[in-house]
Amino acid sequence: MPLATHKNDEYSFSKKPYVLGDDQLNLIEEFLREQQELTAVDRFSQKHASTPGHAQKNYYQDLIPIRKPSTGEQYAFEVDLDKCTGCKACVVACHSLNGLNDQESWRDIGSIRGVVDGVAEQQTVTTACHHCADPACLNGCPVGAYEKEKDTGVVRHLDDQCIGCQYCSLKCPYDVPKYDKSLGIVRKCDMCHERLAEGEAPACVQSCPSGAIQIKVVQTSGVHEAAKGGRRMLPGAFQSEYTKPTTVFRSKRKLDATMQASDEYELTPAHSHLPLVTMLMLTQVAVGLSLVDGIGRLLAPERFTNLHLPLLLAAVLLGKVGLIASFTHLGSPKGAWRCFLGLKTSWLSREVILFGAWMPALMLSLAVAAWPHLYGWAPTAAQAILPSVLPGWFALATSALAVLLGLVSVFCSIMVYVDTRRAFWSMGKTLGRFGGTMLLGGFTGLCAAELIFADSVTVFAVTGVLLSLVLKLVTEIRQLTPAKQDEWSYAKKSALLQLQPLSSVLKLRWLTLTAAMLAVALAILVPPLAVTGAVVACISLLASEWLERKLFFQAVVTLKMPGELSRPH
DSSP states (O other): EEEEEEEEEEEEEESSSSOOHHHHHHHHHHHHHHHTTTTTHHHHHHHHTSSSOOOOOOOOOOOSSSSSSOTTEEEEEEEETTOOOOHHHHHHHHHHHHHHTTOOSSSSOOOOOEEETTTTEEEEEEEEOOSSSSOOOHHHOOOOEEOOTTTTTEEOOOOOOOOOOOOHHHHTTTOEEEETTTEEEEEETTTTTHHHHOOOOOHHHOOTTOOOEEEEEEEHHHHHHTTTTOOOOSSSBBBBBTTOOEEEOOOSOOOOOTOOOOTTOOOOOOOHHHHHHHHHHHHHHHOOOOOOOOHHHHOOOTTGGGHHHHHHHHHHHHHHHHHHHHHTOOOOGGGGGGGGGGGGTTTHHHHHHHHHHHHHHHHHHHHHHHHHHHHHHHHHHHHHOSSOOOOHHHHHHHHHHHHHHHHHHHHHHHHHHHHOOOOOGHHHHHHHHHHHHHHHHHHHHHHHHHHHSSSSOOOOHHHHHHHHHHHHHHHHHHHTTTGGGGSOOHHHHHHHHTTTHHHHHHHHHHHHHHHHHHHHHHHHHOGGHHHHHHHHHHHHHHHHHHHHHHHHHTTOOOOOOOOOOOOOO
């Protein structure tokens, strides 16, 4: 058959068949022989042709244990840092197998660096969920959306139970639970438990080209022992005694404890959580108003006859707006009714339940205060049955109940953030901020009510404003002073966050607070401007405290695995 040849962009056919020469035949045979020698199967068989079968363990090892955990044991990740190259094959495999969204990742790559024995060192780190022996995410979840499997120790997230409150993200010191805005829930690594059940390695383990990640069986007693004494899984990671993580990082290199995350000095504000900002500020001001009203009625019942109703009305309105705002923070609010499931371990669950009881008690107290007005609107038949004046003890009892539930609710709000172990949210700092907002809001509201409804301001109200203002100033200024320290710390980083990327918010906070205090002084000193000054003072104070609470969330140092790249909020 003639062969086609190409000439001048046209094809022509030669009648003479093409014959291969001996040299060309030898070349083809050589190519075929070389191809056989380069196949993976041929290389494998040649490598082990003269090697006893049991000696193959020197080259290969199981990616997962050959047995399941027994009593007192669980699965855990083991990472050989010397083999990790940071190629992100594990990240891609996890993303693909679990069908994650574009900006979602359950496994991350980071790095730590420092000077070890006079030599600059950098170590790549691959990390996912550590399936802790005492998981903070599980303990903090208010709706029971987490479970720790008894037979494997894997910490699983139950997507259908999640309400998207994101508290587990605040509780976890390793930034493991990731919020998916499109789904309205949090999701996390589950160690590919379905693959493990079938004897298959997790996606990250199976995809690692250098075998840096493996699954091991560990003793839970050993995990608890390894977490004692302020130890850390890795330089730059949070102290293990908090959650007792099970992941084991191994390296033949010396990883000095002074090594830091590669992004340690990056100043990126945390998530603002604006619905929580509004909720915390307004509920605390509302509790402060009811507290000041209750104290005032005990000290000067006659004077508070005209102030009692407006103070409680303002408290109910602000409290309701705050509680409604909290629901907008939830990604899946329909399941919020299950918040009682975490009552045993979760401070958030306790906060939700107590605030839920506080509002009806506060509304009952308001109804009692407004009873003389409500009685006149009641039908004649109802007036014949109901008393026109309620007993004094009943009014005091309802007021005391509302105040008590409000104070306990605010305490739970404080503990919600203290329990996350963030340095910026320690007990003293959070108590000063939340307690200061409650008292300053209550006493400023009292001054405004006295200026509008009583034409004069008492020493009790002015003294309360000054003392609560001092409490706020001392608390916030003390959190700015670490910026001048030479030693790097979480406190210094939070101070620098406020003074640099968040400086505009900080300045506006001080400006509005100053405007509120000046408006109070002007209303007191210039009687014709009493009402206007009172209104301006209240509005300015609410704006100022809202900005302060925004700083409370954004200036906190996010706890995470070291060197992890920051994500957009």
